[in-house]
Amino acid sequence: xxxxxxxxxxxxxxxxxxxxxxxxxxxxxxxxxxxxxxxxxxxxxxxxxxxxxxxxxxxxxxxxxxxxxxxxxxxxxxxxxxxxxxxxxxxxxxxxxxxxxxxxxxxxxxxxxxxxxxxxxxxxxxxxxxxxxxxxxxxxxxxxxxxxxxxxxxxxxxxxxxxxxxxxxxxxxxxxxxxxxxxxxxxxxxxxxxxxxxxxxxxxxxxxxxxxxxxxxxxxxxxxxxxxxxxxxxxxxxxxxxxxxxxxxxxxxxxxxxxxxxxxxxxxxxxxxxxxxxxxxxxxxxxxxxxxxxxxxxxxxxxxxxxxxxxxxxxxxxxxxxxxxxxxxxxxxxxxxxxxxxxxxxxxxxxxxxxxxxxxxxxxxxxxxxxxxxxxxxxxxxxxxxxxxxxxxxxxxxxxxxxxxxxxxxxxxxxxxxxxx
Amino acid sequence: xxxxxxxxxxxxxxxxxxxxxxxxxxxxxxxxxxxxxxxxxxxxxxxxxxxxxxxxxxxxxxxxxxxxxxxxxxxxxxxxxxxxxxxxxxxxxxxxxxxxxxxxxxxxxxxxxxxxxxxxxxxxxxxxxxxxxxxxxxxxxxxxxxxxxxxxxxxxxxxxxxxxxxxxxxxxxxxxxxxxxxxxxxxxxxxxxxxxxxxxxxxxxxxxxxxxxxxxxxxxxxxxxxxxxxxxxxxxxxxxxxxxxxxxxxxxxxxxxxxxxxxxxxxxxxxxxxxxxxxxxxxxxxxxxxxxxxxxxxxxxxxxxxxxxxxxxxxxxxxxxxxxxxxxxxxxxxxxxxxxxxxxxxxxxxxxxxxxxxxxxxxxxxxxxxxxxxxxxxxxxxxxxxxxxxxxxxxxxxxxxxxxxxxxxxxxxxxxxxxxx
Ligand SMILES: CC(C)[C@H](C(=O)O)[C@@H](O)C(=O)O
Ligand SMILES: CC(C)[C@H](C(=O)O)[C@@H](O)C(=O)O
Numbered sequence: 001x002x003x004x005x006x007x008x009x010x011x012x013x014x015x016x017x018x019x020x021x022x023x024x025x026x027x028x029x030x031x032x033x034x035x036x037x038x039x040x041x042x043x044x045x046x047x048x049x050x051x052x053x054x055x056x057x058x059x060x061x062x063x064x065x066x067x068x069x070x071x072x073x074x075x076x077x078x079x080x081x082x083x084x085x086x087x088x089x090x091x092x093x094x095x096x097x098x099x100x101x102x103x104x105x106x107x108x109x110x111x112x113x114x115x116x117x118x119x120x121x122x123x124x125x126x127x128x129x130x131x132x133x134x135x136x137x138x139x140x141x142x143x144x145x146x147x148x149x150x151x152x153x154x155x156x157x158x159x160x161x162x163x164x165x166x167x168x169x170x171x172x173x174x175x176x177x178x179x180x181x182x183x184x185x186x187x188x189x190x191x192x193x194x195x196x197x198x199x200x201x202x203x204x205x206x207x208x209x210x211x212x213x214x215x216x217x218x219x220x221x222x223x224x225x226x227x228x229x230x231x232x233x234x235x236x237x238x239x240x241x242x243x244x245x246x247x248x249x250x251x252x253x254x255x256x257x258x259x260x261x262x263x264x265x266x267x268x269x270x271x272x273x274x275x276x277x278x279x280x281x282x283x284x285x286x287x288x289x290x291x292x293x294x295x296x297x298x299x300x301x302x303x304x305x306x307x308x309x310x311x312x313x314x315x316x317x318x319x320x321x322x323x324x325x326x327x328x329x330x331x332x333x334x335x336x337x338x339x340x341x342x343x344x345x346x347x348x349x350x351x352x353x354x355x356x357x358x359x360x361x362x363x364x365x366x367x368x369x370x371x372x373x374x375x376x377x378x379x380x381x382x383x384x385x386x387x388x389x390x391x392x393x394x395x396x397x398x399x400x401x402x403x404x405x406x407x408x409x410x411x412x413x414x415x416x417x418x419x420x421x
Numbered sequence: 422x423x424x425x426x427x428x429x430x431x432x433x434x435x436x437x438x439x440x441x442x443x444x445x446x447x448x449x450x451x452x453x454x455x456x457x458x459x460x461x462x463x464x465x466x467x468x469x470x471x472x473x474x475x476x477x478x479x480x481x482x483x484x485x486x487x488x489x490x491x492x493x494x495x496x497x498x499x500x501x502x503x504x505x506x507x508x509x510x511x512x513x514x515x516x517x518x519x520x521x522x523x524x525x526x527x528x529x530x531x532x533x534x535x536x537x538x539x540x541x542x543x544x545x546x547x548x549x550x551x552x553x554x555x556x557x558x559x560x561x562x563x564x565x566x567x568x569x570x571x572x573x574x575x576x577x578x579x580x581x582x583x584x585x586x587x588x589x590x591x592x593x594x595x596x597x598x599x600x601x602x603x604x605x606x607x608x609x610x611x612x613x614x615x616x617x618x619x620x621x622x623x624x625x626x627x628x629x630x631x632x633x634x635x636x637x638x639x640x641x642x643x644x645x646x647x648x649x650x651x652x653x654x655x656x657x658x659x660x661x662x663x664x665x666x667x668x669x670x671x672x673x674x675x676x677x678x679x680x681x682x683x684x685x686x687x688x689x690x691x692x693x694x695x696x697x698x699x700x701x702x703x704x705x706x707x708x709x710x711x712x713x714x715x716x717x718x719x720x721x722x723x724x725x726x727x728x729x730x731x732x733x734x735x736x737x738x739x740x741x742x743x744x745x746x747x748x749x750x751x752x753x754x755x756x757x758x759x760x761x762x763x764x765x766x767x768x769x770x771x772x773x774x775x776x777x778x779x780x781x782x783x784x785x786x787x788x789x790x791x792x793x794x795x796x797x798x799x800x801x802x803x804x805x806x807x808x809x810x811x812x813x814x815x816x817x818x819x820x821x822x823x824x825x826x827x828x829x830x831x832x833x834x835x836x837x838x839x840x841x842x
Contacts, residue, residue: 084598110637111532127565132602138569142603144548148559175650177505181553182563208653212661215636216531229596232629233654240633 006037007377010062010260013040014072017361021263022072024363024414025370028389031418034374034382039066043074043085053088060092063260068377070370071262090123095252095260096150097157098123098231099372102238102248107395108404112241118223119238120161121231122154122186123252128228146182146227151189157253158190158225159197169201170194173210173226173234186227211237235264246403249368251376259376261369359409362401364390367417389420396420427458428798431483431681435493436464438782442684443493445784445835446791449810452839455795455803460487464495464506474509481513484681489798491791492683511544516673516681517571518578519544519652520793523659523669528816529825533662539644540659541582542652543575543607544673549649567603567648572610578674579611579646580618590622591615594631594647594655607648632658656685667824670789672797680797682790780830783822785811788838810841817841 013022029036041059050057063069074085089095098121104114131143155172162170172190176183187204194202205213207230213220214234218241224234239248245265252260367390374383393399399416400406408416434443450457462480471478484490495506510516519542525535552564576593583591593611597604608625615623626634628651634641635655639662645655660669666686673681788811795804814820820837821827829837 127596128599132600134602135566138606140567140602140606142565142567142600144563144565145556146561146563175548175653178549178650179553179563181555181561185559185561208657211632211654211658212665215658215661216665229599232596233632236629237632237636237658240636244633244637 004035006035007068008037008039008066009373010059010066010069011038011040012059012069012071012074013042014074014263015043018072018074020359020361020410021363021366022070024410024417025070025366027414028367028386028417028421029370032382032386032389032421034379034386036374051083051088051092053083053085055085055088055092060089063093063258067256067258068373069260070366070373071260072366073263073266087128089260090252093252093258093260094124094255095258096122096124096255097154097253098235098250099157099161099253100235100238100248100250100264101372102235102242104242105247105391105394107391107397108243108247110241110243112218115218115238115241117218117221117238118161118165118167119231119235120154120158120223120225121235122150122225122227123231124228125150126182126228144179144182144229146185148185148189151186151227152193155190155193155225158223159193159200162200162223163197167200167223169203169222170197171210171221171224172202172204173207173224173230174204175207175230176204177206183227190225207234210234214238214241239264243404245365246362247364247368249365249372251369251372259373261373261376263366263369265365359411360402361410362403363410363414364394385421386417389417392420393417425456427456428489429458429460429487430794431480431487431490432459432461433480433490433492433495434461434463435495435684439493439495441780441782441831442784442787443491445831445838446491446787448835449788449807449838449842450791453803453807453810453842455800455807457795472504472509472513474504474506476506476509476513481510484514484679488677488679489794490681491787491794492681493787494684494687508549510681511673514673514679514681515545515676516679517543517545517676518575518674519656519671520578520582520674521656521659521669521671521685522793523656523663525663526668526812526815528812528818529664529668531662531664533639536639536659536662538639538642538659539582539586539588540652540656541575541579541644541646542656543571543646543648544652545649546571547603547649565600565603565650567606569606569610572607572648573614576611576614576646579644580614580621583621583644584618588621588644590624590643591618592631592642592645593623593625594628594645594651595625596628596651597625598627604648611646628655631655635659635662660685664825666786667783668785668789670786670793672790672793680794682794682797684787684790686786780832781823782831783824784831784835785815806842807838810838813841814838 011022011026013019026038039062041056041062043059044054044056047054048056051060071089083091098119100119100121101117102119103116104110104112125145125147127142127144129143129145131145132140134140158170161167170190172187174183174187176187190202190204194200207226210221210224211234214237218238226234235248235250236245239245242248245263248264250262250264252258252262254260368387371383371387371390374380374386393413393416394404396416399408399413401408401410401413432443432447434440447459460483462477462483464480465475465477468475469477472481492510504512519540521540521542522538523540524537525531525533546566546568548563548565550564550566552566553561555561579591582588591611593608595604595608597608611623611625615621628647631642631645632655635658639659647655656669656671657666660666663669666684669685671683671685673679673683675681789808792804792808792811795801795807814834814837817837820829820834822829822831822834
C-alpha cells in the first residue's frame with residue numbers, strides 16, 4: 001500500500017496485563033501497516049491536581065488533540081482525594097456513549113450461538129451522578145439524574161449507529177414503571193428520536209424482563225440503548241453470553257467526535273506478573289499480615305510505598321480473613337490480589353511493566369477495540385484485515401490463551417494473528 | 422390423615438390467567454388434604470380510598486389477620502390517583518423480603534443444568550422510594566433510599582434462611598464502587614450480620630460482574646441478597662436461566678411473620694380468555710379505533726366500562742400504531758392485549774373469571790409458590806407431597822402446557838399432578 005501520513009492516536013496501555021496486551025496491538029498494527037502513530041501515556045503515580053485523579057493532564061490533552069485513542073484496563077486505586085480513572089476519563093472527555101458490540105465467536109463455544117447485539121450505554125449521568133448523602137443517621141440517599149440533553153444525545157447516537165450498521169431494531173431499556181420521571185424522560189427522548197427513523201423498529205423493554213429474555217433468547221434483540229447503570233449491567237450480561245469481557249470490544253464516543261476504544265475487562269493482576277511467586281511475594285505476605293483497609297501502612301523493603309486491594313473473581317470483592325488468603329497463596333490457589341497504584345504517600349508499582357509481564361493475558365478485547373477505533377477512522381480495509389485475522393485465529397482454535405482453556409502465551413497468540421493477516 | 426383445624430389463608434386469584442391457576446391450586450390442595458381454608462379476595466373495581474389503590478381494605482385486613490396468603494398475578498391498571506397493586510401490597514403489609522428459589526426442573530431442559538439459587542430481595546425501599554421530581558426543565562432526579570433498618574432486616578432474613586436451608590454461601594450484590602454511600606451502607610449491614618454466621622461464607626459481588634458470572638456459570642452462587650432494583654433484575658435473570666417466570670415460586674416475608682406467596686409472572690391476558698376471537702372482539706376493535714391513552718372512553722355495548730392497555734412480550738410495552746394492532750388481530754397474530762380493571766368510571770371486566778378462561782395457562786409458578794406457603798407454615802409433609810407431584814409431572818413430560826411447548830390444558834396438567842400425589 002502507498003505511504004499515508006499516519007494518524008496520531010493516544011494509547012493508554014493501562015495497568016496489570018494492560019502493557020502486555022497493548023504490545024500485542026502495536027505489533028499487529030505494525031504488521032498490518034495500519035497508519036497509526038501511537039502516543040503512549042501511562043497512568044501517573046500521583047494525583048494530578050488538574051484532573052483530580054492519577055490521570056495526567058497531558059494524557060487527557062493528548063486524547064483531546066488526537067480525538068481518537070485506545071485504552072487498556074486501569075485499576076482504580078483506593079483512597080480519598082482522587083477520582084476513579086474510568087469515571088474521570090468519561091467526565092473530562094465527555095464520553096457520552098459507550099458502545100459494546102457483542103457477537104458469538106466461532107471457535108469459542110458457549111451456551112449461546114449467533115449472539116449479535118450492540119449495547120449503547122449513556123455514560124455520563126444517571127446513577128453515576130456522584131450525588132449521595134446521609135439524610136439522618138442510618139438513612140442515606142443517592143440521586144439519579146436524567147437529563148433531556150444527555151438522553152437525546154445517546155438516543156441519537158444509537159439510531160444513527162443502527163442505521164449506519166444496517167440494524168433493524170432499537171430497544172430502549174428502562175424501569176419507567178417504577179421511575180416514571182427519570183426513566184420516563186429517557187423513554188420520551190428515545191421516542192422522539194425514533195420518529196425520525198421510521199425504517200427502524202423501536203420498542204421499550206423493562207430491564208428485568210429484558211434480562212430474562214436475554215438469557216432465554218438473545219436473538220430477540222438487536223441494538224439496545226439505555227441509561228448508565230442498566231448499560232453497565234446489561235453490557236456485562238451480554239459479554240457473559242459469548243464468553244466474557246475478555247472477548248468484547250468497547251468504544252466510547254465523546255462530544256466533538258472523540259472516540260476512545262477500550263478493553264473493559266480488569267487489569268487481571270493475578271496473571272499480570274505472577275507477583276505472588278516472585279520477588280515481591282514476601283513483603284506482600286507481610287502486608288497481608290497487617291492488612292487493614294482502614295489503615296494503609298507503608299513497609300520497609302517494598303518497592304517504594306505499596307498499596308494493596310483484595311479482590312477476586314473479576315470486579316467482585318471477596319473479603320477473606322487474611323489467614324485464608326495466605327493459605328490460598330501458599331497452596332497455589334489463584335487469588336486476584338491487586339497490587340495497585342496508591343496515592344498520598346502510598347504510591348504505586350506497576351508489576352507488569354516491561355519484561356515483568358507473565359505473557360498469559362488474552363489481548364482479544366483490546367484488539368477488537370482497536371478495530372472499532374480503526375472503523376471510527378473509516379479505515380475499514382485495515383479494520384477488516386485485522387478483525388478477520390483475529391476471528392480466524394480464534395476460529396482455528398490452535399492458539400488459545402489460558403482464559404479460553406488453551407496454553408498459548410500472549411505473544412504466541414499475537415504471532416498467530418499476524419500470520420493470519 | 423387425622424382431622425386438623427384448617428389454617429385460614431388469604432387467596433388473591435388475581436387477574437387474567439390468575440383465577441384459572443388459582444383454581445388449580447385449590448383442587449390440588451383439596452386432593453392432597455392440605456389443611457388450608459382459603460379466604461378469597463378479588464381486586465376491587467374501584468379505588469379504595471383507604472388503600473389508595475384497587476386493593477380493598479378488607480383484603481389487606483384478611484392477610485393481616487391470617488398472616489399468610491397466596492397471590493396470583495395482578496395487572497396494575499393505568500391511570501392517576503391510585504397506586505400499583507403490587508407496590509401497595511408490599512408497602513401496606515411491610516413485605517420486606519422477596520424470596521425466590523430458582524432451580525432447574527428436570528423434564529424442562531434449558532441451556533443450564535443444575536441451577537440452584539435463592540435470590541432474596543429487599544422489597545420496600547431503594548429505587549422504589551417513589552421520590553422523583555423535576556429539578557429544572559429537562560433535568561429530573563429520582564432518589565434511592567437505603568436505610569440501616571431495612572438493610573439489617575433483609576440481611577438477617579437472608580442469613581437466617583441460608584442457615585435454616587443448609588446453604589453454604591451468601592453473596593451480597595451491590596454497586597458500591599459507584600454508590601458508595603447507599604450500597605456501601607447496605608454492604609456494611611450485610612457484613613455485620615455475616616459476622617454472626619461464621620459457618621456461612623460471605624462475599625460481595627458487583628452487580629455487573631454478578632450478571633456476567635450468572636450467565637457463564639450460575640453454580641458459582643448460592644443465596645444472593647440485594648437492594649430492591651438489583652433484586653428485581655437478578656431474580657428475573659435467574660428465572661430466565663431455568664425457563665422463565667412461569668416456573669419460579671416467590672414468597673414475600675413481612676414484619677410480624679406475614680408470608681404472602683405469589684406467582685410473579687404477569688396476568689398473560691393474551692391467553693387468559695381468547696377475548697380477541699370471542700364475544701368482546703368487536704367492541705374491542707371499536708376501542709382500538711379510538712384508543713388514546715390520554716382519553717379513556719366508555720363505549721356502549723361493552724361489558725360495563727372498559728379499559729385497555731397495549732403491551733406485548735411480557736412486561737415490555739411495544740407501541741404499535743393502532744392500524745398495525747388491528748392488522749395483527751385480524752391476521753391471528755398473538756398480541757398481548759391487556760383488558761384490565763379500570764377506575765374512575767372506567768371499571769373493569771375480568772375476562773377469565775369462571776368459565777371464560779381459555780385453559781391454556783401454566784399454573785406451576787403459583788403452585789410452587791403455594792408450596793412455599795406451606796413450608797412457611799411448617800407443613801412440610803404436605804409441601805413435599807405437592808412439590809414432588811408437581812416436579813414428577815413436569816419430569817415425566819407427558820402433560821405440558823403450551824408455554825413449555827406442550828398441548829395440555831391447565832385442567833389436564835392439574836389432574837396429572839393430582840394423579841401423582
Ligand atoms: C469499574 C466501574 C466503575 C465501571 C462502571 O461501573 O462503569 C465498569 O463496570 C465499567 O463498565 O466500565
Ligand atoms: C411490576 C413491577 C412493579 C414489579 C417490580 O418492579 O417490582 C415486578 O417486576 C416484580 O418483580 O414484582
